[in-house]
Amino acid sequence: MSLDNCPRCGKLYANNFRDICPACIKEIDEEYTRCSDYLRKNKGATLQELSEGTNVTIRQIHRFIREGRISIMEGPNLTYACESCGKAIREGSMCMECRGRFAKQFKDATVMPERDEKKSLRDTYQTDKMRDWPK
Numbered sequence: 001m002s003l004d005n006c007p008r009c010g011k012l013y014a015n016n017f018r019d020i021c022p023a024c025i026k027e028i029d030e031e032y033t034r035c036s037d038y039l040r041k042n043k044g045a046t047l048q049e050l051s052e053g054t055n056v057t058i059r060q061i062h063r064f065i066r067e068g069r070i071s072i073m074e075g076p077n078l079t080y081a082c083e084s085c086g087k088a089i090r091e092g093s094m095c096m097e098c099r100g101r102f103a104k105q106f107k108d109a110t111v112m113p114e115r116d117e118k119k120s121l122r123d124t125y126q127t128d129k130m131r132d133w134p135k
Contacts, residue, residue: 031056
């Protein structure tokens with residue numbers, strides 16, 4: 001068991017299993033309960049309305065969504081911004097266009113070195129016979 005400072009509140013705590021102190025864990029659980037109760041009463045709430053109605057930051061609500069604690073199905077109007085372009089999305093961290101562009105760039109970056117490697121091998125002559133080597 002080691003001592004560490006809580007990244008959320010800065011207090012010293014005994015670091016066991018979580019990266020934050022027990023007081024912050026309790027506060028986050030209370031924030032989740034407020035969000036969950038608000039969504040049960042207001043099914044059509046947007047992310048901004050949820051944040052204002054519960055006094056929970058949008059950043060924390062995003063964490064709840066990414067962790068799967070808040071389901072997008074519970075709130076049909078809940079959307080959040082794509083991390084790349086800012087377009088409103090309902091799942092993942094990027095919209096389909098950015099995901100496709102990212103996948104294409106990744107594919108192009110990994111294919112180029114393979115082509116260069118094949119080209120360099122094509123320009124050389126290799127043999128496994130050692131008869132020409134000096135003795």
